[in-house]
Amino acid sequence: MKYERAGFQIDNAALGHIWAAHDLGNVKDVEWAGKGINNPALTINDKHVVRFDGIINEGVSRFYGEQSAYAYLKKAGIPCPEVVVLDDSKTLVPYDYMIMTRVKGTPLLDEWAGLSNEQRQDASQEAGRLLALMHNIILPHFGRLYGTERIFDTWFAYIMDKFQRDGQASINEGLISQALYDRMQRTLQDYRSTFDSVTKPHLVHWDYHFGNLLQQDGKITAILDFEWGLGGDPAHDFNRRSQWDEECPGSLAWLYTGATGVRALEPDHEIRVSLYEMVWFLDCVVDARDTDEASGMRDQLIDRLAWLENN
16 A cells, blocks of 8 residues: 655555564554654554655754654653654665654644533643743753754854745745845844843744644643754744634633743743744745745734834
């Protein structure tokens, strides 16, 4: 049988070769795990999950960062999978892949509508509590958890590198104007003291949303998908807060309650989150699937930029 998704494909024979190479036995049962496109994943024998890098990333595999993040989480007592194999040799298949233990549960996002109000509140507050516990983890450097070329001496240096790469790509593709890029750059420079106040690199998920949280009966069983994890400002993980409430109504306030019970917010939290929302929307413009989506992300970017320019 063949499994295909957005340019990615693999069959049972290839999966069998992988399982045999790592002494994991025979492949008897295969199911899709989640809806990931960049990192398609399959559940094997109800025991393991194998994730493939569908982006065909050049250089050091992003999965090394995820493996490192899970090690930090395990040490802190935060629920997550355990990495069994990480293979970026591309000798068996033309993809980097990572095999993890399967954690029981389904994405909180998928089950939200069927949960009771009490379960929703408990799950959201636990999501906030776990997020704050994760932010208590201090990393050795700013920037991504994988690849030496992604390490920075300061948080501001990382932010500017990310902005400039995404910004130039957006200009080259005609998605934003040079004038908009210049406005964003001036705003980031204006808030440099905010970025420079981040003197310790905290573990940041970068893509924290309810689709990356597993739950069972309203209880969080794992945090997933750390391939973009980095060392930086904890406020960065609130960059998708509008999405939390849109997809899971009521979750935003509950999540904040859970998070602030463990870690106090910085006095300028709203400024910080607005900065990271702006940078996030630029990333979304670059990765948009079509012009309509890119236009919508650009509108939200401009909204955040205008708010920052007036505060």
